[in-house]
Amino acid sequence: MTTRLFALALLTGLGFQSLFQPTPACAADPAKLPLQAQLIWGTDSSKPSDKTLKPIPPDLDKRLRRVFKWQNYFEVTQTNFVVGPTQPTHVDMSRECRIEVAQQPSGEVEIQLFGKGRLVVKKRQRILPGEIVVIAGDDKDYNAWFVVLTQQKSRGGP
Amino acid sequence: MNRELQEKIQAWVDGELKASEAHRIATLTQSDPAALALAENLRGFRSLVRDNAPEHSIDASRDFYWSRIREGIHRAERATASPPPEKGHASIPSRVGGHWLAWLVPSALVATAAFFALRPGSVPTAETADPLPPVLVDHVVESPLAEVTTLTFYSSSDAMTVVWVGSAEVF
Numbered sequence: 562m563t564t565r566l567f568a569l570a571l572l573t574g575l576g577f578q579s580l581f582q583p584t585p586a587c588a589a590d591p592a593k594l595p596l597q598a599q600l601i602w603g604t605d606s607s608k609p610s611d612k613t614l615k616p617i618p619p620d621l622d623k624r625l626r627r628v629f630k631w632q633n634y635f636e637v638t639q640t641n642f643v644v645g646p647t648q649p650t651h652v653d654m655s656r657e658c659r660i661e662v663a664q665q666p667s668g669e670v671e672i673q674l675f676g677k678g679r680l681v682v683k684k685r686q687r688i689l690p691g692e693i694v695v696i697a698g699d700d701k702d703y704n705a706w707f708v709v710l711t712q713q714k715s716r717g718g719p
Numbered sequence: 720m721n722r723e724l725q726e727k728i729q730a731w732v733d734g735e736l737k738a739s740e741a742h743r744i745a746t747l748t749q750s751d752p753a754a755l756a757l758a759e760n761l762r763g764f765r766s767l768v769r770d771n772a773p774e775h776s777i778d779a780s781r782d783f784y785w786s787r788i789r790e791g792i793h794r795a796e797r798a799t800a801s802p803p804p805e806k807g808h809a810s811i812p813s814r815v816g817g818h819w820l821a822w823l824v825p826s827a828l829v830a831t832a833a834f835f836a837l838r839p840g841s842v843p844t845a846e847t848a849d850p851l852p853p854v855l856v857d858h859v860v861e862s863p864l865a866e867v868t869t870l871t872f873y874s875s876s877d878a879m880t881v882v883w884v885g886s887a888e889v890f
Contacts (some may be wrong), residue, residue: 602890624877630771658889676889682869683861684882691878698884699763706890 594644595713596666596688602656603631603697603705621703621709624693631705641713644670662710672696674708688712720753728754732761734737754868760868760885767883768872 601617605626608614614635616622625634637655642662644650649671650662661692670686674696688694690712697707724747730736731744748755860869860882868885 586737588727595811600890624879627877628771628879628881629873630767655890674889676887679777679886680863681724681884682884684871686880690878694880694882696882696884698887700890718813 592646593636596644597641597713598652598660599639599709600637600658601707601709602635602637603629603707605632608635728758729761732758756866756886764870
């Protein structure tokens with residue numbers, strides 16, 4: 562009898578605790594995923610004076626240098642956006658380059674990259690905190706372009 | 720270009736074809752722009768991976784390294800195999816004489832685990848969760864353009880998935 566009373570008290574306590582537990586921040590709107598997209602230009606040359614390019618964050622610079630061969634990486638554009646489950650989000654990265662990102666029911670995102678109006682590549686995967694997805698390719702004069710997608714560090718939205 | 724020809728070109732780039740076959744593919748790449756583009760892309764990927772893949776060296780001989788792994792597996796197996804109970808020794812609850820104690824100990828463990836698991840702040844959020852390994856479910860990469868080639872790889876040390884797109888005008 563004592564055992565049953567103890568078990569009952571334990572279950573009741575746990576039930577009350579879960580009722581009064583505050584909702585985690587990420588559960589406020591679990592359907593929406595805040596992402597950041599950067600268009601980056603990689604080159605072995607120095608920064609062109611006629612372009613409004615920014616240096617990329619040191620952490621990203623270090624990660625890209627460890628994987629790719631180019632000496633310098635410059636940010637062309639950076640956009641914060643939110644992906645919801647209902648329709649894809651369109652993000653213009655430059656005049657020629659845009660992406661469409663759609664959230665899948667499985668929790669993955671589908672990234673579509675368009676260049677000069679044509680769908681170039683479609684990639685589907687989960688983007689977890691701290692992970693980055695890089696879609697990249699050669700550009701003329703031995704340069705390269707990189708579209709970098711990551712979860713936003715602050716969850717406050719764009 | 721069919722898949723068989725693509726594989727032949729890949730084998731040619733990797734130097735895996737016999738001389739006669741290699742000559743045939745080399746001739747083909749001179750007359751077929753698509754074959755030439757594929758071969759050049761594959762060469763580009765090859766040099767990209769070869770020139771940039773990090774090298775990891777191990778400060779031990781190959782045999783010693785594998786013997787340590789083998790020993791670790793055996794140690795783990797021994798640890799998981801529980802020893803049989805010794806004869807003549809009764810279990811703790813029966814020694815104490817309490818059917819009650821047999822319930823109390825697991826209940827206390829459950830309560831302790833539940834307390835730490837469910838207390839506010841212990842539920843992992845996007846900010847508190849450790850970076851997880853990538854979940855490359857399906858790992859689907861598609862391109863509708865025939866001239867575009869893709870190469871996907873994952874750098875675990877940099878937590879980075881890379882899709883390298885060849886022959887694409889994007890920027």
